Amino acid sequence: MQCITTRFRLGNFLVFIIGFVCLTSIAQADSDNAVILLYHHVSNDTPKSTSISPKLFAEHMAYLDKHHHVMALPDAIEKLKAKEKLPDKSVVITFDDGYANIFDNAHPILKRYNFPYTIFINPDVIDAQRNQLDWEQIHTMQEEGATFANHTLDHVHLLNRNNGEDNALWLERVWRNIEQAEAVIEEKTGESLKYLAYPFGEYNKALAKRLADEGYVGLAQYSGAISSNSDFTALPRFPAAGNYAKLATLKTKLNSLAMPVSSSSISDPEIQGGQLDDTVMVTIRGEDVTLNQLNCFYQGQKIAHQVNKQTFEYQLDSPLPVGRSRVNCTAPSKQFKGRYYWYSQPFFVANDKGRYPD
Numbered sequence: 115m116q117c118i119t120t121r122f123r124l125g126n127f128l129v130f131i132i133g134f135v136c137l138t139s140i141a142q143a144d145s146d147n148a149v150i151l152l153y154h155h156v157s158n159d160t161p162k163s164t165s166i167s168p169k170l171f172a173e174h175m176a177y178l179d180k181h182h183h184v185m186a187l188p189d190a191i192e193k194l195k196a197k198e199k200l201p202d203k204s205v206v207i208t209f210d211d212g213y214a215n216i217f218d219n220a221h222p223i224l225k226r227y228n229f230p231y232t233i234f235i236n237p238d239v240i241d242a243q244r245n246q247l248d249w250e251q252i253h254t255m256q257e258e259g260a261t262f263a264n265h266t267l268d269h270v271h272l273l274n275r276n277n278g279e280d281n282a283l284w285l286e287r288v289w290r291n292i293e294q295a296e297a298v299i300e301e302k303t304g305e306s307l308k309y310l311a312y313p314f315g316e317y318n319k320a321l322a323k324r325l326a327d328e329g330y331v332g333l334a335q336y337s338g339a340i341s342s343n344s345d346f347t348a349l350p351r352f353p354a355a356g357n358y359a360k361l362a363t364l365k366t367k368l369n370s371l372a373m374p375v376s377s378s379s380i381s382d383p384e385i386q387g388g389q390l391d392d393t394v395m396v397t398i399r400g401e402d403v404t405l406n407q408l409n410c411f412y413q414g415q416k417i418a419h420q421v422n423k424q425t426f427e428y429q430l431d432s433p434l435p436v437g438r439s440r441v442n443c444t445a446p447s448k449q450f451k452g453r454y455y456w457y458s459q460p461f462f463v464a465n466d467k468g469r470y471p472d
């Protein structure tokens with residue numbers, strides 16, 4: 115944008131040339147795409163699978179500072195919903211669960227870079243458990259660039275059904291939890307973003323619809339970038355902890371593009387009984403996805419798929435396991451060398467008592 119604010123007395127021709135160059139460079143920098151990172155603990159002393167060391171976290175931030183544009187979650191969501199363009203290679207930083215080590219180990223680094231970020235908290239345990247943030251720390255972080263959003267009151271498995279509970283009663287019960295959490299967050303922080311990060315990333319069609327009806331945005335835990343075409347009731351985020359924290363593998367994800375899905379035969383990620391009998395069919399739009407180089411993975415294994423024009427399809431041979439699983443597919447972009455479109459489909463299966471494991 116430097117070129118626009120340059121103040122020189124120039125002939126018309128030169129102004130035209132400079133204007134053209136500026137417009138071209140701005141157009142190249144604009145994109146309908148962002149990547150959301152998901153962190154939990156930033157500590158050396160917490161469970162490996164949900165932790166990143168403070169040292170590696172500092173390396174992530176240094177890398178983002180050099181190669182990406184870090185933006186606030188509300189900014190990215192509002193702009194994409196309004197179909198406004200974002201700076202190229204935009205990245206959003208989020209944390210789930212409100213651990214105190216975010217204040218101790220991550221916040222000083224984020225503050226140094228002036229990076230905005232969002233923490234999804236469980237108000238029932240804030241200030242109540244030793245490893246959690248307290249409201250005073252939350253206020254300090256808020257003043258220094260953080261926003262706080264909803265992760266339910268108590269980190270409940272939202273898809274768990276109680277004994278004898280029908281779908282209507284279930285939805286009313288979990289919705290009350292979400293609304294109460296939102297009310298506490300608004301009371302304590304003065305802000306109600308109406309963003310819900312589903313605990314364990316678990317959601318279904320009925321809950322997603324309720325979110326949309328009530329004006330909420332939902333954030334999930336499967337892989338992929340976001341765009342104006344995304345489902346705003348289940349935005350994907352890349353986990354950046356444990357084995358996924360390695361910067362070498364994270365770089366590809368930071369550069370990923372949202373698969374432009376126009377339709378999918380999966381309408382509900384919660385699969386009753388775990389039986390996925392039909393072939394899954396996914397249709398994409400646009401010309402930039404190199405579909406003949408698509409690769410699909412399930413449970414760490416490559417799976418077969420078929421491509422027919424703008425549609426790809428895959429089948430799972432065995433029943434889905436109880437709990438969470440997902441299929442990921444990637445395909446290179448024609449236009450952006452070295453960048454990949456990501457498709458991810460999560461599946462959620464309850465056990466025979468209607469409950470979900472941690």
Ligand SMILES: [Zn+2]
Pocket residue numbers: 210211265269313314
């Ligand atoms: Zn969580």
